[in-house]
Amino acid sequence: MAAAAPLIRLAPSRYTLPRPFLKWVGGKGQLLAPLLERVAAAGSFRAYHEPFVGGGALFFELHRQGALRDGAVLSDRNPQLIEAWEVVRDDVDALVDALAAHKSRHGEAYYYQVRAERSSDKIARAARLIYLNKTCFNGLYRENRRGDFNVPFGRYTDPPILDEDNLRAGSAALGEVELHCRPFATAAADVRRGDFVYFDPPYVPVSKTAVFTEYQKGGFGEADQRALAGVFRSLSGRGAKVMLSNSWAPLVHECYADFTRHELSASRNLNCKTDRRGAVSEALVENFAQLRPARRLAG
Numbered sequence: 001m002a003a004a005a006p007l008i009r010l011a012p013s014r015y016t017l018p019r020p021f022l023k024w025v026g027g028k029g030q031l032l033a034p035l036l037e038r039v040a041a042a043g044s045f046r047a048y049h050e051p052f053v054g055g056g057a058l059f060f061e062l063h064r065q066g067a068l069r070d071g072a073v074l075s076d077r078n079p080q081l082i083e084a085w086e087v088v089r090d091d092v093d094a095l096v097d098a099l100a101a102h103k104s105r106h107g108e109a110y111y112y113q114v115r116a117e118r119s120s121d122k123i124a125r126a127a128r129l130i131y132l133n134k135t136c137f138n139g140l141y142r143e144n145r146r147g148d149f150n151v152p153f154g155r156y157t158d159p160p161i162l163d164e165d166n167l168r169a170g171s172a173a174l175g176e177v178e179l180h181c182r183p184f185a186t187a188a189a190d191v192r193r194g195d196f197v198y199f200d201p202p203y204v205p206v207s208k209t210a211v212f213t214e215y216q217k218g219g220f221g222e223a224d225q226r227a228l229a230g231v232f233r234s235l236s237g238r239g240a241k242v243m244l245s246n247s248w249a250p251l252v253h254e255c256y257a258d259f260t261r262h263e264l265s266a267s268r269n270l271n272c273k274t275d276r277r278g279a280v281s282e283a284l285v286e287n288f289a290q291l292r293p294a295r296r297l298a299g
Protein backbone atom coordinates (compact mmCIF):
# COMPACT_ATOMS: atom_id res chain seq x y z
CA MET A 1 0.00 0.00 0.00
CA ALA A 2 1.31 3.49 -0.84
CA ALA A 3 2.32 5.84 2.00
CA ALA A 4 0.06 8.74 3.02
CA ALA A 5 0.25 11.66 0.61
CA PRO A 6 3.02 14.11 1.54
CA LEU A 7 1.79 17.60 2.36
CA ILE A 8 3.19 19.74 -0.43
CA ARG A 9 3.25 23.51 0.04
CA LEU A 10 2.42 25.11 -3.28
CA ALA A 11 4.64 28.15 -2.67
CA PRO A 12 8.33 27.26 -3.12
CA SER A 13 10.38 27.70 0.06
CA ARG A 14 12.45 30.88 -0.12
CA TYR A 15 14.80 30.93 2.79
CA THR A 16 15.65 27.34 3.65
CA LEU A 17 18.51 25.14 2.49
CA PRO A 18 19.61 23.09 0.63
CA ARG A 19 19.30 24.60 -2.83
CA PRO A 20 20.95 23.54 -6.13
CA PHE A 21 24.73 23.88 -5.78
CA LEU A 22 25.09 24.32 -9.57
CA LYS A 23 23.35 26.69 -11.94
CA TRP A 24 22.27 24.32 -14.69
CA VAL A 25 20.92 24.94 -18.18
CA GLY A 26 17.17 24.37 -18.11
CA GLY A 27 17.12 24.50 -14.29
CA LYS A 28 13.60 24.53 -12.91
CA GLY A 29 14.07 27.10 -10.12
CA GLN A 30 11.69 29.54 -11.86
CA LEU A 31 8.97 26.94 -12.47
CA LEU A 32 8.72 25.39 -9.03
CA ALA A 33 5.24 26.72 -8.22
CA PRO A 34 3.41 24.97 -11.10
CA LEU A 35 5.55 21.85 -10.68
CA LEU A 36 4.64 21.69 -6.98
CA GLU A 37 0.98 22.09 -7.83
CA ARG A 38 1.13 19.00 -10.01
CA VAL A 39 3.21 16.96 -7.54
CA ALA A 40 0.57 17.77 -4.91
CA ALA A 41 -2.15 16.69 -7.35
CA ALA A 42 -0.41 13.34 -7.78
CA GLY A 43 -1.17 12.39 -4.16
CA SER A 44 0.91 9.81 -2.33
CA PHE A 45 4.00 8.26 -3.87
CA ARG A 46 6.82 6.00 -2.82
CA ALA A 47 10.36 6.63 -4.12
CA TYR A 48 11.14 9.78 -6.12
CA HIS A 49 13.13 9.47 -9.39
CA GLU A 50 14.76 12.17 -11.51
CA PRO A 51 16.52 10.58 -14.52
CA PHE A 52 17.65 13.99 -15.97
CA VAL A 53 18.61 15.57 -12.66
CA GLY A 54 20.85 18.47 -13.79
CA GLY A 55 20.97 20.91 -10.84
CA GLY A 56 18.03 19.13 -9.16
CA ALA A 57 15.82 22.17 -8.44
CA LEU A 58 12.64 20.13 -7.87
CA PHE A 59 14.45 17.43 -5.89
CA PHE A 60 15.89 20.00 -3.46
CA GLU A 61 12.53 21.76 -3.10
CA LEU A 62 10.75 18.48 -2.30
CA HIS A 63 13.51 17.60 0.14
CA ARG A 64 13.17 20.98 1.88
CA GLN A 65 9.46 20.26 2.25
CA GLY A 66 10.10 16.82 3.76
CA ALA A 67 8.11 15.22 0.94
CA LEU A 68 10.65 12.49 0.01
CA ARG A 69 9.99 9.97 2.74
CA ASP A 70 10.62 6.83 0.71
CA GLY A 71 13.94 7.77 -0.79
CA ALA A 72 15.15 9.30 -4.02
CA VAL A 73 17.08 8.04 -7.04
CA LEU A 74 18.82 10.73 -9.11
CA SER A 75 20.52 10.10 -12.46
CA ASP A 76 22.01 11.96 -15.38
CA ARG A 77 24.17 10.81 -18.24
CA ASN A 78 26.74 13.58 -17.63
CA PRO A 79 29.62 11.94 -15.69
CA GLN A 80 31.18 15.19 -14.39
CA LEU A 81 27.82 16.31 -13.07
CA ILE A 82 27.06 13.07 -11.22
CA GLU A 83 30.59 12.98 -9.86
CA ALA A 84 30.06 16.46 -8.37
CA TRP A 85 26.81 15.30 -6.74
CA GLU A 86 28.68 12.30 -5.27
CA VAL A 87 31.46 14.50 -3.89
CA VAL A 88 28.91 16.82 -2.25
CA ARG A 89 27.32 13.76 -0.65
CA ASP A 90 30.47 11.86 0.35
CA ASP A 91 33.38 14.35 0.67
CA VAL A 92 31.93 17.71 1.63
CA ASP A 93 34.79 18.72 3.99
CA ALA A 94 37.44 18.27 1.30
CA LEU A 95 35.21 19.96 -1.27
CA VAL A 96 34.76 23.02 0.96
CA ASP A 97 38.56 23.25 1.39
CA ALA A 98 39.14 22.99 -2.37
CA LEU A 99 36.53 25.68 -3.13
CA ALA A 100 38.01 27.96 -0.45
CA ALA A 101 41.35 27.66 -2.27
CA HIS A 102 39.70 28.57 -5.61
CA LYS A 103 37.92 31.49 -3.98
CA SER A 104 41.14 32.93 -2.57
CA ARG A 105 42.84 32.85 -6.00
CA HIS A 106 39.88 33.83 -8.20
CA GLY A 107 40.46 36.19 -11.13
CA GLU A 108 40.36 36.06 -14.94
CA ALA A 109 43.82 34.53 -15.46
CA TYR A 110 43.20 32.00 -12.69
CA TYR A 111 39.82 31.07 -14.26
CA TYR A 112 41.47 30.18 -17.59
CA GLN A 113 44.23 28.27 -15.79
CA VAL A 114 41.64 26.15 -13.94
CA ARG A 115 39.58 25.73 -17.12
CA ALA A 116 42.64 24.23 -18.88
CA GLU A 117 43.48 21.84 -16.04
CA ARG A 118 42.74 18.12 -15.95
CA SER A 119 42.90 16.31 -12.64
CA SER A 120 42.95 12.65 -11.70
CA ASP A 121 41.41 13.51 -8.33
CA LYS A 122 37.63 13.32 -7.96
CA ILE A 123 37.39 16.10 -5.37
CA ALA A 124 39.55 18.46 -7.46
CA ARG A 125 37.35 17.73 -10.51
CA ALA A 126 34.13 18.45 -8.57
CA ALA A 127 35.58 21.68 -7.12
CA ARG A 128 36.69 22.71 -10.62
CA LEU A 129 33.19 22.13 -12.03
CA ILE A 130 31.51 24.11 -9.24
CA TYR A 131 34.13 26.89 -9.45
CA LEU A 132 33.78 27.22 -13.23
CA ASN A 133 29.99 27.02 -13.00
CA LYS A 134 29.87 29.91 -10.50
CA THR A 135 32.33 32.12 -12.37
CA CYS A 136 31.78 31.39 -16.07
CA PHE A 137 29.78 33.53 -18.46
CA ASN A 138 26.04 32.99 -17.87
CA GLY A 139 26.66 29.97 -15.62
CA LEU A 140 26.16 27.87 -18.74
CA TYR A 141 27.57 24.36 -18.91
CA ARG A 142 28.69 23.81 -22.50
CA GLU A 143 31.17 21.42 -24.06
CA ASN A 144 32.86 21.57 -27.45
CA ARG A 145 33.07 18.61 -29.84
CA ARG A 146 35.98 17.14 -27.90
CA GLY A 147 33.98 17.24 -24.68
CA ASP A 148 35.96 20.16 -23.18
CA PHE A 149 34.28 22.82 -21.04
CA ASN A 150 34.73 25.93 -23.19
CA VAL A 151 32.74 28.76 -21.62
CA PRO A 152 34.52 32.14 -21.27
CA PHE A 153 35.11 34.06 -18.04
CA GLY A 154 32.07 35.80 -16.51
CA ARG A 155 32.60 39.27 -15.08
CA TYR A 156 30.83 39.02 -11.73
CA THR A 157 31.73 41.25 -8.79
CA ASP A 158 31.40 38.66 -6.05
CA PRO A 159 30.50 35.23 -7.46
CA PRO A 160 29.27 32.71 -4.86
CA ILE A 161 32.20 30.31 -5.29
CA LEU A 162 31.89 28.80 -1.82
CA ASP A 163 28.49 28.53 -0.16
CA GLU A 164 29.51 26.29 2.71
CA ASP A 165 26.15 26.20 4.51
CA ASN A 166 24.37 25.13 1.33
CA LEU A 167 26.97 22.46 0.48
CA ARG A 168 26.73 20.99 3.98
CA ALA A 169 22.93 21.04 3.88
CA GLY A 170 23.05 19.41 0.44
CA SER A 171 25.44 16.75 1.70
CA ALA A 172 23.09 15.90 4.57
CA ALA A 173 20.12 15.77 2.18
CA LEU A 174 21.94 13.37 -0.13
CA GLY A 175 22.94 10.95 2.64
CA GLU A 176 20.48 8.24 1.63
CA VAL A 177 20.01 9.27 -1.98
CA GLU A 178 21.10 6.96 -4.83
CA LEU A 179 23.12 8.70 -7.55
CA HIS A 180 23.81 7.14 -10.95
CA CYS A 181 25.50 8.22 -14.14
CA ARG A 182 23.35 6.53 -16.78
CA PRO A 183 20.96 7.21 -19.64
CA PHE A 184 17.25 7.68 -18.89
CA ALA A 185 16.24 4.30 -20.32
CA THR A 186 18.44 2.47 -17.79
CA ALA A 187 17.22 4.70 -14.96
CA ALA A 188 13.63 3.72 -15.75
CA ALA A 189 14.34 0.08 -14.93
CA ASP A 190 14.49 0.96 -11.18
CA VAL A 191 10.99 2.44 -11.08
CA ARG A 192 8.28 0.54 -9.18
CA ARG A 193 4.50 0.85 -8.98
CA GLY A 194 3.58 3.86 -6.83
CA ASP A 195 6.90 5.67 -7.40
CA PHE A 196 6.99 9.23 -8.73
CA VAL A 197 9.15 10.03 -11.77
CA TYR A 198 9.97 13.53 -13.00
CA PHE A 199 11.54 13.65 -16.48
CA ASP A 200 13.16 16.97 -17.42
CA PRO A 201 14.98 16.14 -20.68
CA PRO A 202 16.71 18.51 -23.10
CA TYR A 203 13.78 20.19 -24.85
CA VAL A 204 12.47 19.79 -28.38
CA PRO A 205 13.80 22.91 -30.16
CA VAL A 206 11.08 25.40 -30.98
CA SER A 207 13.02 27.62 -33.39
CA LYS A 208 16.08 27.37 -35.60
CA THR A 209 18.04 29.50 -33.15
CA ALA A 210 17.17 27.44 -30.07
CA VAL A 211 20.28 25.84 -28.58
CA PHE A 212 18.87 23.44 -26.04
CA THR A 213 20.20 20.23 -27.50
CA GLU A 214 23.70 21.55 -28.09
CA TYR A 215 24.93 22.11 -24.57
CA GLN A 216 26.38 18.66 -24.20
CA LYS A 217 28.24 16.43 -26.59
CA GLY A 218 25.80 13.96 -28.11
CA GLY A 219 22.67 16.13 -28.13
CA PHE A 220 19.14 14.81 -27.76
CA GLY A 221 17.33 14.40 -31.06
CA GLU A 222 13.89 13.35 -32.25
CA ALA A 223 14.65 9.63 -31.86
CA ASP A 224 15.59 10.24 -28.20
CA GLN A 225 12.38 12.22 -27.65
CA ARG A 226 10.33 9.37 -29.12
CA ALA A 227 12.22 6.76 -27.07
CA LEU A 228 11.56 8.82 -23.94
CA ALA A 229 7.84 8.94 -24.75
CA GLY A 230 7.94 5.13 -25.00
CA VAL A 231 9.55 4.92 -21.55
CA PHE A 232 6.94 7.36 -20.16
CA ARG A 233 4.15 5.17 -21.54
CA SER A 234 5.69 1.98 -20.20
CA LEU A 235 6.19 3.44 -16.70
CA SER A 236 2.63 4.66 -16.77
CA GLY A 237 1.51 1.13 -17.65
CA ARG A 238 3.52 -0.15 -14.67
CA GLY A 239 1.59 2.10 -12.27
CA ALA A 240 4.17 4.84 -11.66
CA LYS A 241 3.16 8.49 -11.39
CA VAL A 242 5.02 10.21 -14.21
CA MET A 243 5.49 13.90 -14.98
CA LEU A 244 7.56 15.42 -17.79
CA SER A 245 8.64 18.91 -18.85
CA ASN A 246 9.28 19.79 -22.49
CA SER A 247 8.58 22.54 -24.99
CA TRP A 248 5.06 23.29 -26.14
CA ALA A 249 5.88 21.78 -29.52
CA PRO A 250 4.02 19.63 -32.08
CA LEU A 251 6.32 16.64 -31.47
CA VAL A 252 5.52 16.76 -27.75
CA HIS A 253 1.77 16.84 -28.40
CA GLU A 254 2.11 13.94 -30.81
CA CYS A 255 4.23 11.84 -28.43
CA TYR A 256 2.02 12.46 -25.38
CA ALA A 257 -1.39 12.71 -27.08
CA ASP A 258 -2.94 10.28 -24.57
CA PHE A 259 -1.74 12.14 -21.49
CA THR A 260 -2.70 15.41 -19.78
CA ARG A 261 -0.67 18.36 -21.08
CA HIS A 262 -0.65 21.63 -19.17
CA GLU A 263 0.70 24.78 -20.77
CA LEU A 264 3.17 26.72 -18.65
CA SER A 265 4.64 30.10 -19.37
CA ALA A 266 8.37 30.35 -18.63
CA SER A 267 11.02 32.97 -19.32
CA ARG A 268 14.06 31.88 -21.25
CA ASN A 269 17.38 33.45 -22.06
CA LEU A 270 19.05 30.68 -23.98
CA ASN A 271 18.44 31.93 -27.47
CA CYS A 272 21.33 33.63 -29.20
CA LYS A 273 19.40 36.76 -30.13
CA THR A 274 18.42 39.08 -27.30
CA ASP A 275 15.10 39.97 -28.95
CA ARG A 276 14.06 36.35 -28.72
CA ARG A 277 14.36 36.29 -24.95
CA GLY A 278 11.15 36.44 -22.93
CA ALA A 279 8.16 34.25 -22.22
CA VAL A 280 7.78 30.97 -24.06
CA SER A 281 5.34 28.16 -23.51
CA GLU A 282 6.37 24.88 -21.97
CA ALA A 283 4.46 21.64 -21.68
CA LEU A 284 4.00 19.81 -18.40
CA VAL A 285 2.81 16.29 -19.17
CA GLU A 286 1.42 13.94 -16.52
CA ASN A 287 -0.30 10.61 -16.33
CA PHE A 288 -2.00 10.97 -12.96
CA ALA A 289 -4.85 13.36 -13.63
CA GLN A 290 -7.83 12.43 -15.76
CA LEU A 291 -7.24 12.94 -19.45
CA ARG A 292 -8.52 16.43 -20.31
CA PRO A 293 -7.76 19.21 -22.78
CA ALA A 294 -4.64 21.28 -22.24
CA ARG A 295 -5.08 24.27 -19.95
CA ARG A 296 -2.91 27.17 -18.84
CA LEU A 297 -1.37 26.99 -15.35
CA ALA A 298 1.02 29.93 -15.04
CA GLY A 299 0.81 33.32 -16.60
Ligand SMILES: C[S@@+](CC[C@H](N)C(=O)[O-])C[C@H]1O[C@@H](n2cnc3c(N)ncnc32)[C@H](O)[C@@H]1O
Pocket residue numbers: 024025026027028029051052053054055056057058075076077078081182183184185200201202203216219220
Ligand atom coordinates in the same frame (compact mmCIF):
# COMPACT_ATOMS: atom_id res chain seq x y z
C1 LIG B 1 16.97 20.27 -18.71
S1 LIG B 1 18.39 19.58 -17.94
C2 LIG B 1 17.69 19.15 -16.36
C3 LIG B 1 17.55 20.36 -15.47
C4 LIG B 1 17.14 20.03 -14.03
N1 LIG B 1 15.77 19.59 -13.94
C5 LIG B 1 17.38 21.21 -13.10
O1 LIG B 1 16.44 21.68 -12.42
O2 LIG B 1 18.52 21.68 -13.05
C6 LIG B 1 18.59 18.08 -18.80
C7 LIG B 1 19.64 17.10 -18.26
O3 LIG B 1 19.53 15.90 -19.02
C8 LIG B 1 20.81 15.30 -19.11
N2 LIG B 1 20.75 14.33 -20.23
C9 LIG B 1 20.84 14.58 -21.58
N3 LIG B 1 20.65 13.44 -22.28
C10 LIG B 1 20.42 12.45 -21.37
C11 LIG B 1 20.13 11.07 -21.46
N4 LIG B 1 20.06 10.45 -22.65
N5 LIG B 1 19.92 10.37 -20.32
C12 LIG B 1 19.99 10.98 -19.11
N6 LIG B 1 20.29 12.30 -18.95
C13 LIG B 1 20.49 13.03 -20.07
C14 LIG B 1 21.76 16.46 -19.29
O4 LIG B 1 23.06 16.11 -18.88
C15 LIG B 1 21.09 17.53 -18.39
O5 LIG B 1 21.68 17.55 -17.12
